[in-house]
Amino acid sequence: MSGLLLVGASGLAREATTVAVWLHHQGPVSIVDDDPATWGTLHGLTPVLGSVDLVTDVVDHDVVLTLGKGGHRHRVALRLEMLGMDPGRYTSLIHPRVVLPGSCSIGTGSIALDGVVLTADVEVGRHVVLMPQVTLTHGCRVHDFATICAGVSxxxxxxxxxxxxxxxxxSVRQGVHVGAGATVGMGAVVLHDVPAGETWVGVPARPVRTGVTA
Structure with a gap:
């Protein structure tokens, strides 16, 4: 491929651009985004070409989804699939200072930023975002489209x-399962399984109750 196309003019796109520079990625780095106000502008130092639909036209570029929320990345991935984009165009951006032993793997389309550590037998899926200083210890499994923010252990x-x-x-205690689509708040200490779709916060983390009236 002759360039790199980032999908989503976000803060994550700026960080992904930095990783691409570290990796000496061949060719130009560009962004597409559905917000018309961004078209023809620079996001940081990276040009925004136009809407997401342009991905299928810029066929000689690798593609990374740089939308911060996993649900948004998933929806765009489905949209690009419907538009006929070859999934072989997805690439991963892994900072050169990521610790990635041979027993560990990071899936296609994922982003791992500076200081991420995978220790042993860790599996990271597709289109996952690992922000700086994340630590994934032995036997962890992170499924597709998950987002692990800075400093998580x-x-x-x-x-x-x-x-x-x-x-x-x-922080998440050993052996705990955080369900699909669940949210764990900043600084939370998770000692028990978090059911799918729930939001847990606090120390120790507990579910946020909604719809409760006095």
Whole structure:
């Protein structure tokens, strides 16, 4: 491929651009975004070409989804599939200072920023975002489209479900399962399984109750 196309003019896109520079990615880096106000502008130092639909026209570029929320990345991936984009165009951006032993793997389309550590037998799925200084210890599994924010620490054999979001500096005890689409708040200490779709916050983390009246 002769360039790199980032989907989503976000803060994550700026960080992804930095990783691409570290990796000496061949060719230009560009962005597409559905907000017309961004078209023809620079996002940081990176040009925004136009809407997401342009991905199928710029066929000689690798593609990375740089939308911050996993649900948004998932929806755009489905949209690009319907538009006929070859999934072989997806690439991963892994910062050169990421610790990635041979027993660990990071899936296609994922982003791992500076200081991420995978220790042993860790599996990270597709289109996952690992923000700076994340630690994934032995046997962890992070499913597709999950987002693990800066400073998160996962104990051994933790499982993070598809599209789940773990907030900055949260800690998850060994063996805990965070369900698909669940949200863990910033600084939370998770000692028990988090059911799919729920939001847990606090120390120790507890579910946020909604719809409760006095």
């Amino acid at each position: 996962l104990g051994g054999d933790v499982e993070i479900g598809e599209g789940a979001y773990v907030g900055m500096n949260a």
